[in-house]
Amino acid sequence: MADKPTKGLADVVAASTALSDIDGVAGRLFYRGYDIHDLAGRATFEETAHLLQHGVLPDRRQLAAYGAELAAGRRLGPLVEANIAEIAGSQEPMEALRTLVSLSSADDPDKDSNAPDASRRKAARLTARQPLLVARYHAARTGASVPEPDPELSVAANFLMQITGRTPEQREIEIFDTCLVLHADHTMNASTFAARVCAATLSDMHSAIVAAIGTLKGPLHGGANEQVMRTLEAIDPNGVARAVREKLAAGQKIMGFGHRVYKTEDPRATHLRRMSRELGEASGDDTYFRMSREMEEVVLAEKGLYPNVDFYAATVYHYLGIPTDLFTPVFSVSRMAGWTAHVIEQHADNRLIRPDSEYVGEHDQKWVPIDER
Ligand code: ACO
Numbered sequence: 442m443a444d445k446p447t448k449g450l451a452d453v454v455a456a457s458t459a460l461s462d463i464d465g466v467a468g469r470l471f472y473r474g475y476d477i478h479d480l481a482g483r484a485t486f487e488e489t490a491h492l493l494q495h496g497v498l499p500d501r502r503q504l505a506a507y508g509a510e511l512a513a514g515r516r517l518g519p520l521v522e523a524n525i526a527e528i529a530g531s532q533e534p535m536e537a538l539r540t541l542v543s544l545s546s547a548d549d550p551d552k553d554s555n556a557p558d559a560s561r562r563k564a565a566r567l568t569a570r571q572p573l574l575v576a577r578y579h580a581a582r583t584g585a586s587v588p589e590p591d592p593e594l595s596v597a598a599n600f601l602m603q604i605t606g607r608t609p610e611q612r613e614i615e616i617f618d619t620c621l622v623l624h625a626d627h628t629m630n631a632s633t634f635a636a637r638v639c640a641a642t643l644s645d646m647h648s649a650i651v652a653a654i655g656t657l658k659g660p661l662h663g664g665a666n667e668q669v670m671r672t673l674e675a676i677d678p679n680g681v682a683r684a685v686r687e688k689l690a691a692g693q694k695i696m697g698f699g700h701r702v703y704k705t706e707d708p709r710a711t712h713l714r715r716m717s718r719e720l721g722e723a724s725g726d727d728t729y730f731r732m733s734r735e736m737e738e739v740v741l742a743e744k745g746l747y748p749n750v751d752f753y754a755a756t757v758y759h760y761l762g763i764p765t766d767l768f769t770p771v772f773s774v775s776r777m778a779g780w781t782a783h784v785i786e787q788h789a790d791n792r793l794i795r796p797d798s799e800y801v802g803e804h805d806q807k808w809v810p811i812d813e814r
Contacts, residue, residue, distance in 0.1 A: 446799045451701060455794070456637055460493055460782050461626040465702040470709065472626055481712045486596050486621035487511065490778035493626055494564045494785065507565065512592035514569030515599070517577060518548030529581035534770045535658040539651055541574045542567070546647035555643065555788045563646045564781030571777045572596055575770045576603035597621055600774065605762045612723075613761055616716045620757060623709040624750065624772055626779030628702070632656040632663065636780045640787040641794040653780045657773055660696065666768040668696035669755035673729050673736075674765075681735040689743055697752030698740045706747045713753035720760035729756045 447453050462471045470477040473492055480489060484498070491499040491507045499507055517525070521544050528537045546552045549566060551559035573590060580587035585606060590599045597618035601609040609617075627633070636653040640646070657663035672695070676684045688695060700707060714733075721727030733748075733756055740746050751772075758768050 444799075449701070455629050455634060456787070457790075458628065458783065458786060459496075460779065460786060461628050463628050463702050465700075465704050468703055468705040468708050470627070470707075477623065477708050478712075480622055481619050481709075482615075484622055486618050486625070486775065486778070489622045489625050490568050493778050493782035494561055494568075509592075510562075510565045511569040511596065512590075514566040515573050515590040515592075517570070517573060518545055520544045520547045521574070525577055526581045529578050534575070534578065534766050535654065535664070535773075537578050538571075538574060538770055538773060539654045539658070541578065542571075542647060542654060543651050545570060545574075546645065549647070552645060552647065555645065557785065557789065560646055560781075560785045560788060564778075564785065567646070567650060567781055568777045569596075572600040572603070572774045575767060575774060576600060578770075579604060579764065579767060596774075600771075601761065604764075604767070609761075613720075616720065616757065617761055619712060619716065620754060620771075621775040623712055624754070624775035626776070626782065627750075630662065631659075632776065633780060633783050637783055637787045638794045640784040641791055643788070643791065646781060646784045649784045650777070650780055653776070654773055657776065658769060663751070663769045663772040663776070665696045665749070665751040666755045666758070666772060667765055669752055670759055670765045670768065672696055673732055673755070676732065678728050678732055681732050682739045685736055685739040686743065689740075695736065695740050695744075695746075697748055697755065698744070698746040700747070700749045703747065703749070707749045709750040710748045710753055713750065713757055714748070717753045717756040717760070720757060724760050729759060 460473060462474075463469070472480060472489065473496065475484075475492070475498070484492070487508055488498055488504060491497070491503065495503070495507075497503075521541055524544060525541065528540055532540060545567070549563055551563050554560070576587050579585075580603075587603050588606070590603065594602070595614065595618060598609060598614045601613060601617055629637075632653040635656040636649040639649040639652040660668050685695060717730050717733065718727070721730030733753060737748055737752070740748075754772075755768060758771060759765065763771060
């Protein structure tokens with residue numbers, strides 16, 4: 442007979458990984474042994490993705506080669522081109538991305554190989570394509586024209602340029618780049634676990650990423666950043682504390698707070714809070730930042746809960762001019778680096794992931810013919 446299950450697999454060690462590590466008590470996060478506080482604001486997203494997918498921080502030559510690989514991957518395949526307008530007109534952003542990534546396998550020359558080199562090429566293509574998918578989806582639904590990606594620009598700069606339709610300021614690019622670094626990987630979070638479960642059947646990388654996108658979409662995971670902004674927009678700026686207390690009294694969760702692993706401040710939130718403050722002040726209207734600070738104080742006092750990565754990411758993206766319903770897609774742009782690296786890692790030392798379950802149903806039922814039921 443199986444042991445009692447741990448609801449939500451809390452504290453269950455489900456895989457070995459050399460990609461990222463969390464100390465939930467000290468509030469620390471590491472990518473391949475590098476402290477997130479050392480990477481944030483220093484490493485670019487490209488360096489971080491290379492670190493995750495290739496195992497090392499790139500030297501200049503490696504970074505140039507990886508950057509060229511990403512630039513070459515910034516194009517959509519014919520099947521995506523043929524369908525994106527219809528999908529944009531009928532599907533919400535995360536639904537659309539799930540579909541568009543699935544369609545993307547059609548023109549990937551390595552789609553049928555899980556060999557390490559083929560997988561790393563696919564990882565780079567998926568990482569390059571994801572921001573373009575978001576930008577082209579947004580353009581298709583708004584009818585706007587989208588500038589072609591510039592091979593000389595970074596992932597962050599290209600994305601901001603394509604989404605906002607203007608040349609972003611250098612500081613905006615740096616802040617968005619740091620956001621991408623902060624979201625790139627996070628141990629056995631739900632979407633990464635979903636990707637690894639899929640990969641462990643020896644299914645292909647695109648299928649694993651589709652599973653991950655479907656999992657990220659939920660409001661208890663990546664979908665929370667959009668919900669944070671919706672909450673801020675719905676609350677009276679002069680009644681933040683009252684609104685939060687009413688929600689808590691009604692048994693509602695406050696999106697962007699709490700975490701399965703962190704028992705203290707999420708180290709990513711520290712950077713995002715600082716960037717939200719900076720952008721809010723620079724915008725001349727930091728109301729949402731100030732409301733966020735007040736929410737933070739009330740939730741900590743009432744529930745002892747700290748903001749997670751999604752809380753201040755919401756206002757940072759808002760101040761950067763990113764539409765609210767694209768916040769979770771932006772998360773996927775960054776997490777693609779981690780998901781793909783986890784698929785490669787899973788395939789490198791694979792065993793089918795197939796846990797047991799505790800049976801809680803009826804026993805010894807007697808068969809009853811259909812007319813006697
Ligand atoms: N607001 C109010 N109460 C909360 C919150 C919250 N945000 N989070 C947890 N709690 C409470 C629960 O109601 C529960 O209380 P109870 O014991 O009185 O019933 C207790 O804290 C434990 O909560 P669980 O949901 O069981 O904790 P779990 O570890 O399963 O969930 C999770 C973690 C999903 C992140 C949770 O804190 C939550 O739902 N937060 C809001 C959604 C969110 O921000 N998700 C993004 C997480 S970060 C990421 O995925 C990128």
